[in-house]
Amino acid sequence: MEQDTDAEVEILVGNDCSTDCTKDILEKIEIAPDNFSMKVFNHSQNLGVAQNFCKLMEEVTGEYIVFLDGDDFMLPGKLSTQLDILKKNPEVNLVHHNVCEVNEDGVVTKQRRIKKGVAGSINDIFKACQSGIQSCSIVVRNPYIKDWSVIVPKDSKIVDLPFLLHSLGKGKVFYLNDVLSAYRVIDSSITRTTSVLTFEKNTRFHVRQTIDFGYAKRSFINTSLAASYIRSASAEIVNKKLKLASIYVWRALRLLPYPSNELLRTLLNLIKVVIKSAKS
Structure with missing residues (x-):
């Protein structure tokens, strides 16, 4: 990790029955600095991304939490900054x-x-439709949530979004334009192998959760939900399922009585594609 910090750092690793050499590599790692320690949890059966996340979060005791997937890595200076x-x-x-x-x-x-990059509050994250923020770059204050499984169902393919939203709560977002982590693109990753429709369905579930917690204004939540419906509509157009695409477009329009110019242009273009495809 090459991190120079005086903070007490505990590294928690959830090895969810990995089929590569993860277990052997972890056993050989030596934690040199006295202020660094590591706990490895080798599961006897595959839990899936959601349950693995929840199990790890149960073990967190520190004041701050750093989120890092197994294929990404930190660059020098990240933690201290x-x-x-x-x-x-x-x-x-x-x-x-x-x-x-x-x-x-x-x-x-x-x-x-x-x-x-997104800065401000949770409203700004929803206004940006969850773009402009990368999970491997996040450090948050520990929200001390006792049971993450209530927030992240075991069949969810997304854990970074609920982690981000519920850790942030009503606090502020600070953005640094410095490059302090590396995001690795791998064809076999869950991001690449899970369908757009599944991801968007999970996204809408987690965005709607924030309504009950009162974290954000409903208008910004609706903007985020509408953007997700637009992405689903685009996926269904690619799948040549125009009826389903039309339903998603209609749902997006219902959520946006006064859509932004950018979203409105996207919606109109999608409607044109649906009409053109239906005629051909």
């Missing part, structure tokens, strides 16, 4: 930064993945 911001700004619950993009061999393919 983000922890310093959280300590100096008590109103901030989440700090994130720009990331570079690397291939399976670790070769940089894109210097900056995020074009415009």
Whole structure:
């Protein structure tokens, strides 16, 4: 990790029956600094991404939480920079930064993945339709949620979004344009192998959860939900299921009595595609 920090750092690893050499590699890792320690949880059976996440979160005791998937990695200076911001700004619950993009061999393919990072509040995250924030860049204050399984169902394919939203709550988001982590693109990752429709269905579920918690304004939540319906409509057009695409477009329109110009243009273009495809 190459992190130079005075903070007490506990690394928690959930090995969910990995078929590669993960277990052997973890056993050989030596934690050199005295302020670093590591706990590895080797599951006897595959739990899936959601249950693995919830099990790990039950073990978290620290004041701050760093989210990092197994295929991504940190760059020097990440922890000290983000922890310093959280300590100096008590109103901030989440700090994130720009990331570079690397291939399976670790070769940089894109210097900056995020074009415009999100700052402000949870409303700004929904306004940006969850874009402009990468999970491997996140450090949050521990929200001390006792049972994450209530928030993240075991069949969910998404854990970073509910983690982000419920850790942030009503606090502030701080964005750094510095590149402090690497996001690895792998064809076999869950992001690449799960269908768009499944991801969007999970996304809408987790976005709707925030209504009950009162984290965000309903208008911004609706913007986020509408964007998800638009992405689902686009996927169904690719699948040549125009009736389903039309239903998703209609649902998006119902949520946006006053859509932004960008969303409105996207919706109109989708409607044109549906009509054109229906005629051909």
